[in-house]
Amino acid sequence: MMPSLEVKIGSLSFKNPVLTASGTFGYGLEYSQFVDLNLLGGIVIKGLSLKSKQGNPPPRIYETPCGMINSIGLQNIGFEAFKKEKLPFLKRFNTNIIVNFFGENLDEYIEIATLLDETEGVHALEMNVSCPNKDTKWRRMGLEPELLREAVRKVRLQIKKPLIVKLSPQVTDIAFMAKICEEEGADAVSLINTIPAMVIDIKTRKSMLGTTTGGLSGPAIRPIALRAVWEVVQSVKIPVIGVGGIFNAEDALQFFIVGAKAIQVGTANFINPTVTVEIIEGIKQFLIDERIEDINEIIGSFKE
Amino acid sequence: MMPSLEVKIGSLSFKNPVLTASGTFGYGLEYSQFVDLNLLGGIVIKGLSLKSKQGNPPPRIYETPCGMINSIGLQNIGFEAFKKEKLPFLKRFNTNIIVNFFGENLDEYIEIATLLDETEGVHALEMNVSCPNKDTKWRRMGLEPELLREAVRKVRLQIKKPLIVKLSPQVTDIAFMAKICEEEGADAVSLINTIPAMVIDIKTRKSMLGTTTGGLSGPAIRPIALRAVWEVVQSVKIPVIGVGGIFNAEDALQFFIVGAKAIQVGTANFINPTVTVEIIEGIKQFLIDERIEDINEIIGSFKE
Amino acid sequence: MNKLFKSKVITNEEIRESIYLISLEIPINIESKPGQFCILRVNQRFDPLLGRPFSIFDHEKDEIKFLYRLKGKGTNVLSKLKKGDSITFAGPFGRWYPFPKEDFIVVAGGIGLASVYYLIKRFPHRAYLFYGVRSEREILFYEELKKLSKQVYISTEKETNYTYKGVVTELFKEKGMALPLPIYACGPMIMLKELKKIVDESRLCYVATEERMACGVGACLGCVIRTKDGFKRVCTDGPVFDLRELVL
Amino acid sequence: MNKLFKSKVITNEEIRESIYLISLEIPINIESKPGQFCILRVNQRFDPLLGRPFSIFDHEKDEIKFLYRLKGKGTNVLSKLKKGDSITFAGPFGRWYPFPKEDFIVVAGGIGLASVYYLIKRFPHRAYLFYGVRSEREILFYEELKKLSKQVYISTEKETNYTYKGVVTELFKEKGMALPLPIYACGPMIMLKELKKIVDESRLCYVATEERMACGVGACLGCVIRTKDGFKRVCTDGPVFDLRELVL
Numbered sequence A, B: 001m002m003p004s005l006e007v008k009i010g011s012l013s014f015k016n017p018v019l020t021a022s023g024t025f026g027y028g029l030e031y032s033q034f035v036d037l038n039l040l041g042g043i044v045i046k047g048l049s050l051k052s053k054q055g056n057p058p059p060r061i062y063e064t065p066c067g068m069i070n071s072i073g074l075q076n077i078g079f080e081a082f083k084k085e086k087l088p089f090l091k092r093f094n095t096n097i098i099v100n101f102f103g104e105n106l107d108e109y110i111e112i113a114t115l116l117d118e119t120e121g122v123h124a125l126e127m128n129v130s131c132p133n134k135d136t137k138w139r140r141m142g143l144e145p146e147l148l149r150e151a152v153r154k155v156r157l158q159i160k161k162p163l164i165v166k167l168s169p170q171v172t173d174i175a176f177m178a179k180i181c182e183e184e185g186a187d188a189v190s191l192i193n194t195i196p197a198m199v200i201d202i203k204t205r206k207s208m209l210g211t212t213t214g215g216l217s218g219p220a221i222r223p224i225a226l227r228a229v230w231e232v233v234q235s236v237k238i239p240v241i242g243v244g245g246i247f248n249a250e251d252a253l254q255f256f257i258v259g260a261k262a263i264q265v266g267t268a269n270f271i272n273p274t275v276t277v278e279i280i281e282g283i284k285q286f287l288i289d290e291r292i293e294d295i296n297e298i299i300g301s302f303k304e
Numbered sequence C, D: 001m002n003k004l005f006k007s008k009v010i011t012n013e014e015i016r017e018s019i020y021l022i023s024l025e026i027p028i029n030i031e032s033k034p035g036q037f038c039i040l041r042v043n044q045r046f047d048p049l050l051g052r053p054f055s056i057f058d059h060e061k062d063e064i065k066f067l068y069r070l071k072g073k074g075t076n077v078l079s080k081l082k083k084g085d086s087i088t089f090a091g092p093f094g095r096w097y098p099f100p101k102e103d104f105i106v107v108a109g110g111i112g113l114a115s116v117y118y119l120i121k122r123f124p125h126r127a128y129l130f131y132g133v134r135s136e137r138e139i140l141f142y143e144e145l146k147k148l149s150k151q152v153y154i155s156t157e158k159e160t161n162y163t164y165k166g167v168v169t170e171l172f173k174e175k176g177m178a179l180p181l182p183i184y185a186c187g188p189m190i191m192l193k194e195l196k197k198i199v200d201e202s203r204l205c206y207v208a209t210e211e212r213m214a215c216g217v218g219a220c221l222g223c224v225i226r227t228k229d230g231f232k233r234v235c236t237d238g239p240v241f242d243l244r245e246l247v248l
Ligand SMILES: Cc1cc2nc3c(=O)[nH]c(=O)nc-3n(C[C@H](O)[C@H](O)[C@H](O)COP(=O)(O)OP(=O)(O)OC[C@H]3O[C@@H](n4cnc5c(N)ncnc54)[C@H](O)[C@@H]3O)c2cc1C
Pocket: A062, A063, C037, C048, C050, C051, C052, C053, C054, C055, C056, C066, C067, C068, C069, C070, C071, C072, C073, C074, C075, C076, C111, C114, C115, C209, C210, C211, C212, C213, C234, C239
């Protein structure tokens, strides 16, 4: 008998716990040539803002040992274009559409959150509290507990749909940041976002990117992400979504075992465009081999 | 004409800026079968405490993508044995001996620092403020600004030799932590220590280590370490020693260019026991090729 | 349409110093167009992590070829692959060179030849090829190119009995500019910049560009370059652009 | 004394399903002793990162051999190496088996044979070999072992015309325990635990142990195991220990 992969996050149920990570799966369309989007637990859309954004100057990516750094700078087409040009296509699929969003300041966060909340076809919102490449007071919202508290509270008040807060790893105590989100009514937290990092060209003495620093992602950061998820799971009751260097079913299962309710696959899509479905299949196979009927049985089954 | 590799840290001068990282080069002896220790800028000794320590239960290491996690737990032979059994051998070499030290609590830190300060043959002290595998109030000294301030101040008061504080990367604002060390009279800061991380065995549902978490090191963390060094260099005037994933001369040069006065080579020693001398040679060659006569000319030459 | 292939190496030879030609099996019948590229995953481990983009050098039925120059770790690992080794690659991706409807001009700089050879080979219309290399030794596929093209002009740093002295854009300016034909070009940035200077805005000039890539399918926004109307993705809006669009 | 070698692969063959024998050039004349190991760096990139420790299976003049079983990524990459490929390795490291001064008993479980073959081969004194494998197919170097040893007893899961049914420790208990000779053993942890149970404290029993390693030279303290007097390093205090010391 086929094991059940279904999980619930807030009021939303996912046919399986494998989602795509924001910014690594475009607007879904780009990968539909490789993957039947209906098979995915959910798709998290590239960070969206009220108005379209140009993003950072190239070069924007550089490969590092078992990872990559990027400085895309949250380039996106803006809410209106997303609603008109991308959403209709996404609606054709039977999967959860989660929109990752951000703003230059708290008002913008609230504004776009409100719009997304009213937009049919968007199932949940993921609030990106770390915009590594922008610099405003609110840029620090992911780093300073009190800013985070105020931001989550105000956004939460505006929206009915499930709210996921995506946490930055660049903090002393990520479990405490997660706790704040829980206290302010977030339905879930997802972690980790990329880790601020840097690579320079010793010949030119300049950054390998168009910006000084970028965000590190990929297998290199997986053990850090797993530890962060473990810390957070111990401090909150709301679902935790694990993100960071997940490249295969075994990686994903590590996150479930420490207590993640779902996972997001990011950089791996670039290296293997069908990785998401392979991970779903791999998880199924593992459950069958281990005679486990429901994925929820292994979530949090870590033995310390 | 041969370029000069000499650098100064506090009152101490180094024939070259390539040191070994604590815990990765044992007590020097272990690698003397591969490397002429006289060629090194300095040797940083495995973390030393007043009394010997057993360390953590095995298994203690596990390989991760382009990195490794360890949970050695600061096993060491203790001050007396070090002084009697290891130091005499080390004194035979013409290189700087820096002892990395720690304690279970601040008193122990002060006590061993005082002893090391009086010990002939020890040229400088490196204070390890992050003992990832112990759990006491003072374990958080690397994470909480006020604890760090008190600890550095009290240790500083006791010792005359150069004091290097080794910073943990697991903080929101590492530049601020470095600033505190500077304010309290540290002669230099070294960073980064390993990053808390975790890997589990999906079959047994247990950690791959004898402990739940360990510290991540190796090429995987190099871009994170470089960014941390860059942040710190901008906020302090004291020398900054770069550590983290340095495996070749090009890696090392990236740290100098962003402003590190010296670097430490850790995990790389395990993969290539002669890597330190190869890095020194590689730096020399680069300076020759670029017609630079003094390494100090490239330190901080980063173009933003 | 399938765009991801678990393939095997047919041959992988160093045809000149640090220049390799790799030929891969392509199990099913796919369509590819000159100017398009594929992303090769050089090994199954995570270092190097990202796939490497290479122009389709040639493609016939069940065999696809890439011409590459050793650059860093990725091409280095790639060059070690031997006959029978398995390799995965994805593609073809990107905007191709608009099909020539008449004879055409090709300006190729160094390894840029990799992107235009297939163009020269595939159409009934024929090319006036302007091909720049550093030295005679670096001239690739001379015989084939002579056969396939209407005319071949080659520039090298030093003059030889069948090459001109100087950079390829100079040579083109001298011998090709007058021809009232569309231009197709691929080469290093300096060559494209030079073309931008010398080619009249009124002329059709298609150039293949390069930028670091992660996904290759337009999703990561990592491969953008500057154009008159903002950043565009080399992988999907390019790699072939109308020279007039580009801000170089 | 030089302990780091840039070497080349002489041969690397799958001699049984997922069991490989790799032979490497060893440029200079070095001394190695049975029970010691080397650390092989399976590739030049950073994934896999750490070297892999393997017992010296055999060593003659300018050629050194390792017998290994496919386990995970490292041995997988290693198994892909072909004749002529370059590989770096370090060693020999660790405490060897004390040289036998009389005939001796060897208990080997599975791939544990890799550690004792050199011991059996190298000394005038001869071995009573007790060798446990799962099935007949897994028996390695049967002819050589018969020649080299005084007597060879083999255990398999199912009885065959020249093997006994059961685990090797059982077989040893039955046929070997009575022999008043020193014991040398290498095999999986369960085998060592079983030996610990059945071998009298008064007897000399040397066993080769395994633990994950990083440096291989005693510097990282990563490879410790439990002994009567605290943690000891497999790489330098071992890998060969007196069974009585170990806390298994
Ligand atoms: C559309 C396109 C087509 C190409 N066609 C060819 C071809 O046919 N033949 C050929 O020899 N080369 C071609 N290139 C360049 C080729 O992709 C690079 O030479 C190669 O990626 C270098 O990888 P490396 O690891 O050896 O070098 P490294 O310098 O070690 O690579 C480091 C990182 O930078 C990237 N990178 C380095 N140089 C380039 C470059 N010029 N363009 C894009 N990314 C780069 C790599 O992909 C890698 O991610 C093409 C590039 C693009 C974008």
